[in-house]
Amino acid sequence: MTPADIALDGALSKWTEYLDGFRHLSTISDQEVAIATTAKQEVLSIDKMKLYRYEPLAPRTVSRPLLIVYGLIGRYTMLDLQEDRSIVRNLLEKGITVYMLDWGNPRRADRFLQFEDYVEEYVARSVDFICEAENTTRVAQLGVCEGGVFSTIYSALHPEKVSSLALSVTPIDFHADLEESESMPENGFLNRWARNIPNEEIEALIESFGYLPGEMTGLIFQEMTPVRTLAKYNWDLPAAIAPSREQALNFLRMEKWLSDRPHHPAAAAKQWMIELYRENRLARGTFEMDGKRVDLGRLTMPILNIFALKDHIVPAPTSRALRHLAGTMDYTDLELGVGHIGTFVSRKANRQFSDTLAAWLAAREPSTSTRDDRESTEAA
Amino acid sequence: MPNDFPKFDSLFDYQHKVVELAASSQALATASAGYQMLNAATWWQSWMDYAAETEGVASPVEYIDRGLARANDAIVQFQHSPEFQDAQRDLVKSFAEFRRRHKEVAEIWQEINHAPTQQDIDDLSETVYELRRELRRLRSELNASREETP
Numbered sequence: 422m423t424p425a426d427i428a429l430d431g432a433l434s435k436w437t438e439y440l441d442g443f444r445h446l447s448t449i450s451d452q453e454v455a456i457a458t459t460a461k462q463e464v465l466s467i468d469k470m471k472l473y474r475y476e477p478l479a480p481r482t483v484s485r486p487l488l489i490v491y492g493l494i495g496r497y498t499m500l501d502l503q504e505d506r507s508i509v510r511n512l513l514e515k516g517i518t519v520y521m522l523d524w525g526n527p528r529r530a531d532r533f534l535q536f537e538d539y540v541e542e543y544v545a546r547s548v549d550f551i552c553e554a555e556n557t558t559r560v561a562q563l564g565v566c567e568g569g570v571f572s573t574i575y576s577a578l579h580p581e582k583v584s585s586l587a588l589s590v591t592p593i594d595f596h597a598d599l600e601e602s603e604s605m606p607e608n609g610f611l612n613r614w615a616r617n618i619p620n621e622e623i624e625a626l627i628e629s630f631g632y633l634p635g636e637m638t639g640l641i642f643q644e645m646t647p648v649r650t651l652a653k654y655n656w657d658l659p660a661a662i663a664p665s666r667e668q669a670l671n672f673l674r675m676e677k678w679l680s681d682r683p684h685h686p687a688a689a690a691k692q693w694m695i696e697l698y699r700e701n702r703l704a705r706g707t708f709e710m711d712g713k714r715v716d717l718g719r720l721t722m723p724i725l726n727i728f729a730l731k732d733h734i735v736p737a738p739t740s741r742a743l744r745h746l747a748g749t750m751d752y753t754d755l756e757l758g759v760g761h762i763g764t765f766v767s768r769k770a771n772r773q774f775s776d777t778l779a780a781w782l783a784a785r786e787p788s789t790s791t792r793d794d795r796e797s798t799e800a801a
Numbered sequence: 802m803p804n805d806f807p808k809f810d811s812l813f814d815y816q817h818k819v820v821e822l823a824a825s826s827q828a829l830a831t832a833s834a835g836y837q838m839l840n841a842a843t844w845w846q847s848w849m850d851y852a853a854e855t856e857g858v859a860s861p862v863e864y865i866d867r868g869l870a871r872a873n874d875a876i877v878q879f880q881h882s883p884e885f886q887d888a889q890r891d892l893v894k895s896f897a898e899f900r901r902r903h904k905e906v907a908e909i910w911q912e913i914n915h916a917p918t919q920q921d922i923d924d925l926s927e928t929v930y931e932l933r934r935e936l937r938r939l940r941s942e943l944n945a946s947r948e949e950t951p
Contacts, residue, residue, distance in 0.1 A: 430860070435862055463948040529922070531926075532926060533930035542937055601875075607877045613881070617890060618889070618890060618893050630900070647840065648870075648876060687904065736905070795950065
């Protein structure tokens with residue numbers, strides 16, 4: 422083949438891919454791009470927060486209910502993005518009772534909400550509600566990303582109410598990204614961003630909106646892969662939508678999730694960016710909630726720490742650091758060879774995540790003789 | 802109008818706020834252009850370097866794929882440089898300043914036209930927030946006293 426033939430062949434091949442992709446797109450309606458479809462009931466509502474209880478899909482095998490706490494960046498729907506890649510559904514099918522916190526859509530009027538409110542009001546009241554509803558004294562928690570920080574803080578302040586703590590892609594030592602800044606330069610953009618902008622500029626930026634806009638966090642994430650972001654809807658598009666209609670649907674589900682970025686309330690955003698990202702107070706043991714110091718040494722419950730080795734957003738060392746800071750004797754790491762979002766939506770990682778978590782929870786079931794649930798006390 | 806233009810009482814300092822908004826808008830445009838230029842220059846340099854290495858590329862599609870990947874890596878690497886970080890700081894600072902100046906001018910218009918300002922709403926939100934916190938504290942104290950009561 423001559424160079425001209427090769428060029429023509431390549432151009433035709435790319436053009437065919439575009440046509441295939443657009444053919445798939447033309448048959449898909451927005452209604453079909455459904456996410457978070459697993460059946461659930463709203464059981465508690467406080468301000469804009471909602472607590473959901475998922476409908477069981479199998480007989481209960483684990484007595485402790487599991488409360489999933491997502492962060493304020495992104496939406497909990499990531500854990501139930503589609504039926505065949507749903508952490509929530511996988512857990513329900515294994516007989517685990519699942520509750521989920523949804524923070525709703527914070528606006529400027531919620532600008533004064535801070536970590537104290539999220540942890541000591543919303544998480545705490547949800548835990549109390551679940552204990553009452555499930556007739557137990559403790560719940561298991563799964564915290565995701567910033568929600569993992571909420572769960573970690575809650576567990577350190579109220580260890581008596583947490584039977585076990587699972588975390589996924591949760592930053593604990595916000596400066597540990599420096600460990601791999603040379604070997605993995607693509608990781609830790611947000612950590613560097615926060616350390617680069619002085620406190621007063623971060624405050625001024627957040628104050629100018631009254632929140633940290635979801636669109637802005639989205640832009641920061643897009644900068645982590647700058648050229649890929651620019652090529653996403655043109656050069657790279659065929660690879661996402663051409664191979665099959667099902668793949669085009671997967672792409673659109675992710676687009677739907679990405680476009681739904683809630684704003685982050687101002688006061689909590691300042692704590693997140695300044696006290697944690699810049700000043701690293703959680704790992705240093707100087708983070709305070711209403712004057713109470715958060716001591717990670719009080720994390721004495723079993724801990725499962727799940728993180729991603731290719732995570733651009735939460736570099737693995739920032740999560741891995743918990744091993745040396747938590748006070749527990751029962752600590753397990755699960756390292757997944759994917760990125761931040763791949764932890765939940767990669768077919769393999771999603772399965773590994775769910776199977777490991779379910780088995781880990783089951784293995785930490787209280788025995789009849791040591792169970793401290795109310796019903797066993799009453800039965801005794 | 803220069804920033805040191807004398808104040809006229811009858812204009813309620815409005816002219817200064819408009820000038821400051823215009824200046825902040827210009828500063829934002831400059832910072833944004835500087836930021837984009839740095840990234841574009843890195844991308845351009847990456848393509849130039851890559852263009853000299855066409856050996857082993859099977860097709861134009863692969864050529865572009867590899868070029869984009871190279872450019873992405875080059876910009877990611879450049880994001881670690883002091884030059885990029887300075888531009889990033891300038892952009893964030895000028896953006897926040899522009900929004901602050903914009904708010905000042907908007908609030909003057911709102912006050913003139915008998916509309917509540919953003920600050921008025923913020924003050925109300927803070928009051929509601931403080932009341933909620935107080936309610937939470939009282940509820941907590943009440944629960945504690947109930948638990949203590951035999």
